[in-house]
Amino acid sequence: MTKIGFIGLGHMGAPMVRNLLKHQHDVYIYDAVPAAMMALTDAGAIPAQSLKTVAQHAEVFITMLPSGENVAEICTGASGLFKLAQPGSLFIDSSSIAVDKARELHQLAARAGIQMLDAPVSGGTGGAEAGTLTFMVGGGEAHFNRAKPILECMGKKIVHMGAAGNGQATKISNNLILGISMIAVAEGMTLGKKLGIDPKKLFEICSNASAQCWSLNNNCPVPDILPNVPSSHDYQAGFTSAMMLKDLKLSQLAAQTVSAVTPLGAEATALYTLLNNLGHGSLDFSAIIKLIEAK
C-alpha cells in the first residue's frame, strides 16, 4: 500500500483516483473545487484541506492539471509541493504540458531532492475509467521503476521514453501525426465525395489500402460509416477539438525550441484554431471535416 497524493480531480483525475483506490492505495486528494473532492470520498479517498496536508501524508504525488502554469503553481514557490514534500518523494505529472516547462520542473524537483517523472497519458476518459490508459514516461530509470506498479493501477501500457520531458515529447509527436492525418482523411474523403464516389465505398477501399490510418479506420469523420464513432453521434467527443488544438500548439512550441520544420503541423494548428474560433471546440476533433466541407 502506498500513500499517494493526487491533485486535480477533473474528468481524467477522478476515475484515475478510483482505480488507485481499487488497488488498496491510500489516496489523499486535493482540488481547488471542493465538490470534486466530495464526490470521491465514498470511494475511500481522503480529502485534504490544503496542499500542505497532502504533503504531510503522501510519499508519491500525482498531478493531473489543465496546464503547465497550473502544475508550476502547485509545485514551485515557497508554498509549493516541491518545498512541502519530503525529499525522496516521487512526483508524477500526468498533465499535458510543454516539453520545456516539464524539463524546467524536473530541474527544480531535482534541486529539492524530489524524484520527478513526466507521464502524460493517452486513452481519454474511457481509458481513465477502464484503467487502460497509456502512460508515456520521461525521467530517470530508477524513478520509472518505482512508479511503474502505481501507474499500472491506472493504465495498461506504461512506457519509459527516456530522459526528462520525453514523455511530453512523445505525446505531442504522436498527436502531431494524429491531427494532421485527421485533416488528411477529411480532405480525401470530401474530395472523393465531391467527385461522386459513395463515401462508404471509398471508406471500404481506403481503410484497407495505403490511406489506412487510425483517423480513418477508428474515427472516420464522415458520419454513418462507422457506428460507434463521434461523427455518427453529432461529433460528441471523444477527444475534443480543443484538446487537439492544445496538443498541436504544444507541438509547435516544442518545434520552435529545436528548430524542427513542421509545415503541415503548422497548417493543422491554424485549421484547428479556426475550428475552435468558430465555436466547435467541444466537438470531437473529427469535426474538422465541417471546416473542410464548408458546412
Next chain:
Amino acid sequence: MTKIGFIGLGHMGAPMVRNLLKHQHDVYIYDAVPAAMMALTDAGAIPAQSLKTVAQHAEVFITMLPSGENVAEICTGASGLFKLAQPGSLFIDSSSIAVDKARELHQLAARAGIQMLDAPVSGGTGGAEAGTLTFMVGGGEAHFNRAKPILECMGKKIVHMGAAGNGQATKISNNLILGISMIAVAEGMTLGKKLGIDPKKLFEICSNASAQCWSLNNNCPVPDILPNVPSSHDYQAGFTSAMMLKDLKLSQLAAQTVSAVTPLGAEATALYTLLNNLGHGSLDFSAIIKLIEAK
C-alpha cells in the same frame, strides 16, 4: 480465351501482360518502343506493327500509359483506337490520369460504341509482377462484370467504384491521404528525435497508438527501424516521389474542378514539388523526410 490488345509495356504494363498470358489469353501488344515488345514475345505475346493491327484482332483493349495525353492520343482522332476498334469492344484504361480527362474519354468512347472503364491500379511493380494489384474501376456495371475476370488475371482486388471516372477519383483520394500522412510521419518522427527521443522507441509507441498509419507502420521514413522498407535501403522505391507528386497534382486538379478544399493536400503538393526539384524524384516518396530534416 479472350483476344486482348495491350498498349503500354513499361514497368507496370510488361508484367501485367505476362500475367494475362499465364491465363491463356491471346495478347496483342503495342508500344512506341519496339524493344519493349520484343521482350515479351518469348512469353507468347503477339507484337503488332500498329494500333490498326491491334484493333483488327482484339475485342478487349487495355492501356497502361504515362499520362492522360498519351491515352487521348492513342484513343481519339481519326486514327485512334475508338475509331479503329469494333463497336462493342471493351476498353480498360489502367493509366493514372485526370478524372476530367477520364470522363471525357468515357463520353467519346460511348459515342463510338465502345464500352469504357477507367481502372487505375495500386500495388506498384511488385503487385504487377505478383498479379496482386488492386483495380479501382469506374464505369457501367455491365462493363465492369465483363472486365472482372480479365482483371482478376492481374489483380487480387477488383472493386467497382461507380460511374465513369470514379476509379481515378478513388486513386487520387487515397493517395492524397497517403501523401499527407507520409509528411505527417516525417514531421512527427523528426520532431520527436530533435526533442531527444530514440526514434525506435517513438516508432514502437506511435505505430501502436493513434499515430498509426500505413506510412508509419508499413513504410517508416526513418531508416533502420523497419528492415524491408525503402528508407532502410537508401530510399530505393517503391513508389517514387515523382509518382506521388503526379498523383498529388492530379488530386489538386480534381479539387479545383469540384471546389474541394485541400489545405494540407496543397501544401503536400508544394513540398513534393520541392523534393522533386531538388533532384530526388526517383527516390521512394518516404524520402520527403530529407526535406523535413533539412539534410
Next chain:
Amino acid sequence: MTKIGFIGLGHMGAPMVRNLLKHQHDVYIYDAVPAAMMALTDAGAIPAQSLKTVAQHAEVFITMLPSGENVAEICTGASGLFKLAQPGSLFIDSSSIAVDKARELHQLAARAGIQMLDAPVSGGTGGAEAGTLTFMVGGGEAHFNRAKPILECMGKKIVHMGAAGNGQATKISNNLILGISMIAVAEGMTLGKKLGIDPKKLFEICSNASAQCWSLNNNCPVPDILPNVPSSHDYQAGFTSAMMLKDLKLSQLAAQTVSAVTPLGAEATALYTLLNNLGHGSLDFSAIIKLIEAK
C-alpha cells in the same frame, strides 16, 4: 477606323466596347445573350446575328469571355472564328484563361493564318469604364504593334510581355502575389488587433513601413480605416473573391506545368476556395479577413 468584332459583352466587355466606339471604330458585337447586344446599339455598336456575320465584317477580333473553354468554343472547330475569319486577321483575347490554353490557341491561330495575342487586363470594371485598363500582352511583336492603338482606346498601359501566353502568365504572377499579400495583411492586422492594438494606429505604422503593400495601403481589409475601399462598404467589390479564386487556380495550374513551388499560393488558393464555399464569392477579395477573424 478599324472594323472590330467584339465577343463577350459582360461587365468588362460592354464598357470596353463603348470606349472603342468613342474612338470612331466600327464595332460588330456578339454575345450569347441578345439583351447584352441590345444595350449597346444606342452607343453605335452593330449587333451580329452570328459569329459568321462578325467574321464577314471584322478585321480585328476581341474576345472577353469568362473561361478558356468559352474562348476555345468561339475560336476553334469547324464553325469557329479561326476558320471563319480572313487569314491575316488580328485576334486579341482579353479573357483570363490558362497559360497553356492560351498557348494552344496561339498555335491553332497560327495554323489558320490568324495573328493572335493574349491580352488579359487589370483594372476591373472601373478601369474598363474609364478606359484606364492595363493590358498585359503576349505574342509576336508585329502583332503587338498592330494591336496597340486599338488597345489604347480602352487602356492606359499596354505592355508587351513577350511570346505567346506571357500576357496570361504576367497576370497570374501578379495576382498570385496579390492574393497572398491580402491574406498576409488580414493575418497581421487581426493578430495586432487581438493583441490589443488600435487597428488605425497599426495601419498608420504598417502602411508606412516594410509591411506596406497594395493590399494594405489601397484595399485595407479592416473596415473604416480607408474611406473608399470595399471593406468600408460591406465588402462590395471591387475585385471579387470569386475572381481572385479563379486567378489563384490558374496560377496553380500553371505552376503544375512548370514545376514551380508555391507553398503560400497553394494555401491561399485553399483559403479562397473555403471563402467561396462559405458563400462569400461575390464580396471583394479583402473579405478573406472574415475567415481569418472567424466571424
Next chain:
Amino acid sequence: MTKIGFIGLGHMGAPMVRNLLKHQHDVYIYDAVPAAMMALTDAGAIPAQSLKTVAQHAEVFITMLPSGENVAEICTGASGLFKLAQPGSLFIDSSSIAVDKARELHQLAARAGIQMLDAPVSGGTGGAEAGTLTFMVGGGEAHFNRAKPILECMGKKIVHMGAAGNGQATKISNNLILGISMIAVAEGMTLGKKLGIDPKKLFEICSNASAQCWSLNNNCPVPDILPNVPSSHDYQAGFTSAMMLKDLKLSQLAAQTVSAVTPLGAEATALYTLLNNLGHGSLDFSAIIKLIEAK
C-alpha cells in the same frame, strides 16, 4: 543632459549609444563582453563594472539584447536592475522579445516603481547608425512622453502604440506581413520566370501594379533587378533570415496566446526554419527565393 544606462552593445546597441552621446547625454554602458564597452569609450561612453554601477548613476535605462531571456535576466531577480534602480527610473527595452514576456516585465517593473516601456525598433543597423530608427512603443503615455526626446536622439519616428506590450505586438504584426509578402514575391517572380517571362519586365509591371509591396519594390529577391539590394550582392544582409525567423516565431507564439489564425504566417515560419536549417540564416531574408527556386 540625462544620465542613461545602456545595456547590450551589439550591432544595434553600439551605434545607438553613439547617437545618444552626440546629443550630449551621459551614457553608462554595460555589456557581458568587455571589448564591446572599450570600443565606445573613445566616443565618450562611461564603461561600468557591473549592473550595480550602472544603477547607481543612471535615471534612464535602455536595453538592447538578443532575447527575452536576456532581458529578464538583467531586470529581475535579487540582483536585477528592477531592484537596483531608483524607483521612478525610466526603463526602455528596445530588444525584440515575446509580447507576453514584455507584459510580464511591465508588471514586475510597476511593482518595483519603475516606469517601463517596450520600444522595439525597425530600420536595421543602417537606421541605428543614421539615427533614423522607428521606435514602436508600448506603455503608459506619461512614460512615453518622458522617453520621447531620448528616443529622438536615435530615431526619426517614435510612435506610441498603446499599452504595455503593444510595441512588441506592432513589430511582429508588421514583420508577419513582411515575411509572408517576401515569400509571395519569391513565388510570383519564380512562377513568372519559369513560365518564360523576362524577370525585369515582370518586375516593371508588378512593382507598379497590385503586386506592389516593400518586399518587391524595395528588396526584390531576384538578383540584378534593383542595384542596391541584398539579392544583387549575394544576399548580404540587410535583415537576415535568422532575424526574420526570430520575429516570425514570436508572431506565432503571440498568435497562440490570443487564438489568432495565421495559416500563411505558420507556413512562412516553417519555410524560414527550413532555410535556416539549410545554413542560410546569415543571408538577407530575401534569400528565401533560393528555397522556392530549389537551387
